[in-house]
Amino acid sequence: MLVEIRGLSFSRGNRAIFDNVDMDIPRGKVTAIMGPSGTGKTTLLKLIGGQLKPDAGTIRVDGQDVHRLGHNALYAFRRRMMGMLFQSGALLTDLNVYDNVAFPLREHTKLSESVIRHLVLLKLQAVGLRGARYLMPAELSGGMARRVALARAIALDPEMIMYDEPFTGQDPISMGVLVKLIHDMNHALGLTSVVVSHDVRETASISDYVYVISAGKVVEHGSPEKLHHSGSAWVKQFMDGLPDGPVPFHYPANGLIDDLMQSEQGK
Amino acid sequence: MMRDKLQSLGRHTLDIFARIGRGAEFLIHTLYVLPAILLRPALVIRQLYYVGVQTLVIIVVAGLFVGMVMALQSYIVLVDFGAEESISLMVALSIMRELGPVFTGLLFAGRAGSALTAEIGLMKSTEQLSGMEMMAVDPMKYVIAPRFLAGFISVPLLTAIFMSVAILGGYLVAVELLQLYDGVFWSQLQAKVDFYEDFMNGMIKSVVFGFVIVWIAVFEGFDCLPTSEGLGQATTRTVVHGSLAVLGLDFILTAIMFSA
Numbered sequence: 112m113l114v115e116i117r118g119l120s121f122s123r124g125n126r127a128i129f130d131n132v133d134m135d136i137p138r139g140k141v142t143a144i145m146g147p148s149g150t151g152k153t154t155l156l157k158l159i160g161g162q163l164k165p166d167a168g169t170i171r172v173d174g175q176d177v178h179r180l181g182h183n184a185l186y187a188f189r190r191r192m193m194g195m196l197f198q199s200g201a202l203l204t205d206l207n208v209y210d211n212v213a214f215p216l217r218e219h220t221k222l223s224e225s226v227i228r229h230l231v232l233l234k235l236q237a238v239g240l241r242g243a244r245y246l247m248p249a250e251l252s253g254g255m256a257r258r259v260a261l262a263r264a265i266a267l268d269p270e271m272i273m274y275d276e277p278f279t280g281q282d283p284i285s286m287g288v289l290v291k292l293i294h295d296m297n298h299a300l301g302l303t304s305v306v307v308s309h310d311v312r313e314t315a316s317i318s319d320y321v322y323v324i325s326a327g328k329v330v331e332h333g334s335p336e337k338l339h340h341s342g343s344a345w346v347k348q349f350m351d352g353l354p355d356g357p358v359p360f361h362y363p364a365n366g367l368i369d370d371l372m373q374s375e376q377g378k
Numbered sequence: 379m380m381r382d383k384l385q386s387l388g389r390h391t392l393d394i395f396a397r398i399g400r401g402a403e404f405l406i407h408t409l410y411v412l413p414a415i416l417l418r419p420a421l422v423i424r425q426l427y428y429v430g431v432q433t434l435v436i437i438v439v440a441g442l443f444v445g446m447v448m449a450l451q452s453y454i455v456l457v458d459f460g461a462e463e464s465i466s467l468m469v470a471l472s473i474m475r476e477l478g479p480v481f482t483g484l485l486f487a488g489r490a491g492s493a494l495t496a497e498i499g500l501m502k503s504t505e506q507l508s509g510m511e512m513m514a515v516d517p518m519k520y521v522i523a524p525r526f527l528a529g530f531i532s533v534p535l536l537t538a539i540f541m542s543v544a545i546l547g548g549y550l551v552a553v554e555l556l557q558l559y560d561g562v563f564w565s566q567l568q569a570k571v572d573f574y575e576d577f578m579n580g581m582i583k584s585v586v587f588g589f590v591i592v593w594i595a596v597f598e599g600f601d602c603l604p605t606s607e608g609l610g611q612a613t614t615r616t617v618v619h620g621s622l623a624v625l626g627l628d629f630i631l632t633a634i635m636f637s638a
Contacts, residue, residue: 160512190514201509204501215513218520263513 113138113271113303114159118168121151121158128154130327131168136320141297141304143318143335145311146325147349147358152307153198155324156273159305160193161185173270190219194264198276200256202248202263208235209244212263219267234262238292254285261292271303272296278310286310290317311350315339323349397601404597408526411519421524422531429490429525430532434539436489437482441540444477445469445547453556462556466563467570469548474571474580475636478541480628483587486533487620491595494525495616498599499609507600522596529595533588534581541580579635586627591620 114136121129128151136142144152157163159170161177169176172192180188202211212231216222222230235241238258248256257277264272274293278286294317297304308314315321315335322332323346331338331346339350348356364370415422452468498521501507507517545567552558571577595616602612 157508162508162511186514186516189512193512195509195512197505197509197512199505201505203506203509204504215515218513218515260509267513 112136113173114305115171116159116168117171119158119165119170120167121154121163121165127327129158129165132324132327132329134322134329134332136303136305138303139297139301140319141293141306141317143314143321144305144307145309145314145321145323145349146330148309150324150326152309152324153275156195156275156305156307159273160189160195190267192270194267194269194272196257196260196264196272196274196277198279200248200251200253200260202251202256202260204248207245207247208240208251208259211248211259212244212266215263215266230266231262234266235259237265237296238262239288252285254281254288257281257285257289258292261296265296265300265302268300269302271305274304274306274308276308277306278308278313286313293317311352315350325349400601401593401597404600405593407518408522408593408596411516411523412527414519415523415527418524421520422527425524425528426532429494429528430535433486433490433532433536436485437536437540438543440481440485441478441543442547444481444540445473445544445549446551448472448477448544449548449551449556453552462558463562464566465552465556465558466545466548466566469552470545470567470571471576473541473544473548474576476580476628476632478544479537479580479583479587480624482533482537482540482584483591483624483628484621486529486536486588487591487595487624488617490529490532491591491616491620492613494529494592494595495599495602495613496609498522498525498596499602499604499612502600502602503604503606503609522600526592526596529592530585530588533591534584537581537584541577579631582635583628583631586631587624590623590627594620594623 112135114134116132116134116136119129119132119134120127144155146152154163158165159172159177161180164178170178172188175188177185177188202208203214206214209231212234213227216227216230220227231244232241235244238261240255240258240262243251243255243259248259251259261272277289277293281289290313293304293306296302297317306314306318315338318335320332321335321338323330323338325345331341331343333341338346341347341350345357347353348358354360448469449465452465453462456462456464456468498507501517501521507521510517510520549560549563552563553560598612598616598619602608
């Protein structure tokens with residue numbers, strides 16, 4: 112296992128985001144973490160990356176408890192182990208595509224500019240954007256920005272890449288490109304991928320293992336096939352995208368007739 | 379009702395103290411990483427351009443007008459006493475001791491301080507700062523420290539330029555418009571303005587103002603809520619708190635420097 116999460120609890124204010132969660136992320140596979148919006152999927156990635164500290168429990172990445180590392184050790188560990196693709200791409204807006212991908216190489220290595228150029232062009236070639244290297248982030252579409260961010264995330268050849276909602280808001284073609292890229296990168300580079308998403312079909316199509324989380328707990332986990340045949344009505348509703356089920360269509364409220372009768376009072 | 383108000387007052391007070399605590403912690407962290415940035419002068423020079431050079435126009439124009447107005451007002455008062463040859467002294471002392479540092483501070487907070495807050499806040503809300511952390515690049519070193527240092531260097535330099543231009547503005551009005559003899563203008567300045575007492579005290583003020591404004595500006599950007607509303611509030615706070623800090627500190631520094 113590359114990532115082992117044990118007894119993880121985390122809360123924001125009075126709201127518990129995770130309550131005693133256990134999870135294992137296998138090495139060299141694509142693991143999906145799915146769940147409705149607002150269940151703390153992004154928070155989980157930030158906890159794994161050491162950007163947030165859990166209230167209780169441990170997160171071990173490659174055998175190392177990330178929250179026991181000091182500031183410098185954590186940064187060195189991230190440099191060696193992790194890449195992360197943010198939902199927005201998180202490209203540096205004052206640098207063009209080329210310089211964005213070159214950024215981690217320039218910051219962390221003493222490679223000459225000619226070597227950096229080769230590496231950047233190869234990484235951009237892998238995501239199909241070598242020709243867009245002089246564009247500024249503002250000139251890129253959302254899908255292109257994520258592809259550049261992916262090229263940047265693999266620039267230092269990390270062991271693991273975490274994808275935060277990579278498919279959200281993408282047109283079908285961009286979505287297809289991203290699905291293919293995540294799948295191909297994982298297999299070509301021998302990476303471990305963690306994909307956080309609620310795009311069930313796309314995510315399930317490339318995942319080896321899926322965790323479904325809701326209300327601070329792991330509701331179900333297993334292969335995508337297993338989840339599609341899950342006995343849980345909640346999981347079935349989520350995986351099939353049904354409008355009504357254990358998660359009701361209506362937000363809890365008084366009866367409609369009662370509400371309508373009260374409407375004259377202006378409430 | 380009373381209890382609600384008390385609770386809200388208590389919560390507000392706690393929030394203020396928590397902010398001050400976070401601000402102090404942030405400052406210590408910034409000062410701690412500052413030496414590392416001296417090895418990366420390119421980052422600081424780039425920010426000096428954005429923070430310092432781009433504020434130059436407003437400083438020069440404002441300085442010119444403030445100097446001209448000061449000369450005109452001084453003439454109106456001094457001419458009744460036949461002391462119009464002291465215009466340069468009046469202009470130079472008020473500019474060097476008070477108006478130069480204070481005006482520069484206020485203009486810097488409005489022009490560069492708000493821009494710093496907005497830029498850092500936007501980097502936060504677009505996850506650029508988080509992205510850097512995950513690339514193992516410390517945003518405190520890469521983003522905050524160069525901006526802090528550039529602002530800190532810029533303010534005294536801009537103040538010195540403001541002072542020079544304002545005196546030049548005074549000269550234009552006194553000599554070119556009001557036909558005062560220019561030898562009198564400059565000799566009064568030379569004879570009565572003390573380098574340490576007047577000029578250096580003004581520069582010390584500008585160093586203090588620069589430190590505080592830049593601290594407020596970068597902290598507000600770093601600490602803002604990553605929403606458009608949060609960003610707007612943070613930018614406003616930079617200008618309001620920065621300006622009030624300049625005026626409050628000016629009183630304290632004046633009391634220390636010139637009361638003896």
